[in-house]
Structures are given as structure tokens and as C-alpha cells.
Amino acid sequence: MKMKTSFFTIALLSLTISLSLPSLSLSQRCNKKDEKILFRIKKSFGNPDVLATWTRDTDCCSWYSVQCDEYTDRISALTIFSGNISGHITEAIGNLPYLETLILRKLTNLTGQIPSSITKLTSLKTLTISWTNLSGPIPSFLSQIKSLASLDLSYNSFTGAIPPELSTLPKLRTLRLDRNRLTGSIPESFGNFTGRVPAIYLSHNLLNGTLPQTLGQVNFTWLDLSRNRFFGDLSVFFGTNKTIKAANFSRNMFEFNFSNLNQFPESLSVLDLNHNRIYGSLPATLKELKLQTxxxxxxxxxxxxxxxxxxxxxxxxxxxHNRCLCGSPLPAC
Structure with missing residues (x-):
């Protein structure tokens, strides 16, 4: 009987230890240096309710909006969506050396500027700061983050010119600067990207001037320049040697003879030219395209x-609302 009792006691003790091990392992997972930085970020955001899980008695790898790398257990992603956050982005953000994804979206009370310390994030692939009230110029130092594949700074209050240095990002695939208050023209350097030409969104700004002729040297796949103040000719974007798939040039002041455009890339499926000053006739070669828009x-x-x-x-x-277009679906000529 005594032997059975001892066996039962040992088994119970073993079970208790085994159940406690995952908790112990979990509590040790979070890197303390990363945890310290996250608390500084939380403070700079005004200790909001949306970050209520960020407490010292829980593992930071399990916190809301935080993701740790499964091999290093270092913070690899910080994605904060929608929340009553008031404050600014602290310089401490640059002290998360393993961060690959940083997304701050729909935080309308987030103000200030992008801190220069962000250039220390040498592994950063995705940077999204969107739907905030960040202001000031888009910093040229973002071009120092050579690992960036996606840069989304849309729906903010940024002003000033587009930094020409952004064309030197070798891995960039998507560039979104739409819905800001940017002024000036498109940089000449956008006709000479270091890497593959990214999809570019510049709509809903105050950009103006003619488009650089250098843009004709590259092949865009997706280009949205709508709702700005551009003028001039768009011929440089079209031709059988081009690969553009989608182009939105609507609500600008482009003025050229459409009749002179007889060649279009087979890839073109989206073309929006509404609200411009384009004249001439529609080329017959347009009917060869499989247009979705x-x-x-x-x-x-x-x-x-x-x-x-x-x-x-x-x-x-x-x-x-054209001068004298006719034929289906308009009235017959």
C-alpha cells in the first residue's frame, strides 16, 4: 500500500512538473531587450487600451500586434491596427533589430514625423504607416533601408516633394504615397530604378508639371497618377515594347492627340483617362485590348x-462629355 502511495505521489509530481514546463518555457521566450523597447513604444502611444495585453506578467511574444520569429524568438513583426492611440513614433523603434514588418494603420491621432532611427532596422521588408496624421516631408533617409520591398505611406498629411532617393531601393516592389499633400513633380530618378520598377501609387496629391521623359525608359506594371495637376503627353508609357498592365491618369490636365497612339502593350487591362484635355480620335488598335477598366x-x-x-x-x-465622340454605346455618327 505504501509503494502504491509513493508511486501515485511521484506520478502526480511528474504531471505537475510537465504541465508547468510549457508555461516556464513560454515565460522565458520573450527577449528582455525587445520587451523593454515595446514598453517604450507603448508609453509613446499614451498607454492605450488597445495595447492592454502588453504587461510584464505575460510573454511579449503573445502580446496583441506582436509576432516573434520562431527560431530566434526576437520581435519580427509589429502590426497595430485601429486604436485610440495618441502620441508619436518613438526613436526607440529603431532598437528592434530583427523587425521585418512594421504596420501602423488607422491611428488617426498618431502625429509627428518618421524618426531617423528607423534606418537601423536593416531587416525591414514591409513598412506601412497609413491613415495617420503624421506630417512633414517624406524623409529621404528611408532610402537607407535597402531591405524594403513594400513602402506604404498613404492617407497621411505628408507635404513637400517626393524624395528622388527612393529609386535607389533595390528590392522595392510597391510604393504608395497616395492621399497626402505632396507637391512638386515626379523625380527624374524614377526613370532609373536600381531594382525592378515597383508598382507606384501617387494619386490624390498636389503634384504638378510635365512627366519626366526618363519615365519612358522603364517599364511600369501599375501606375496611378490620378487626381493631381500633371500636364503634357502620355505617349512615353505606351508601345508594343511596354509591359504596363494598369494605368490611371484621370483628373489631371494631360493634353495630347490620342490619334497618334497606334500601339499599345498586350498586357494593358486598366486604362483610365477621364477628366483631362485629350483630343483627337480613339485609335482602332484599342479594340484589340482586353480591357477590364x-x-x-x-x-x-x-x-x-x-x-x-x-x-x-x-x-x-x-x-x-467629349467634343464629338459617336457610335455605340453613344448615339450613332
């Missing part, structure tokens, strides 16, 4: 809409 309304076009292809699948709203 198409709009030339509010221009100065004339002549018959080429019959066939994708051009008749759109209703009259894609064509109306």
Missing part, C-alpha cells in the same frame, strides 16, 4: 468609337 469621359475626343473588342461592353459613362 476603361474610361475616357470628360475629354475633347471626336470621331467614331472603334467597334469590337472590349470597347462596347462599357456604357456611355465611359465616353460622355
Amino acid at each position: 476603361w474610361n475616357v469621359s470628360y475629354n475633347r475626343l471626336c470621331g467614331e468609337i472603334p467597334a469590337g473588342g472590349s470597347l462596347q461592353k462599357y456604357d456611355n459613362t465611359a465616353y460622355f
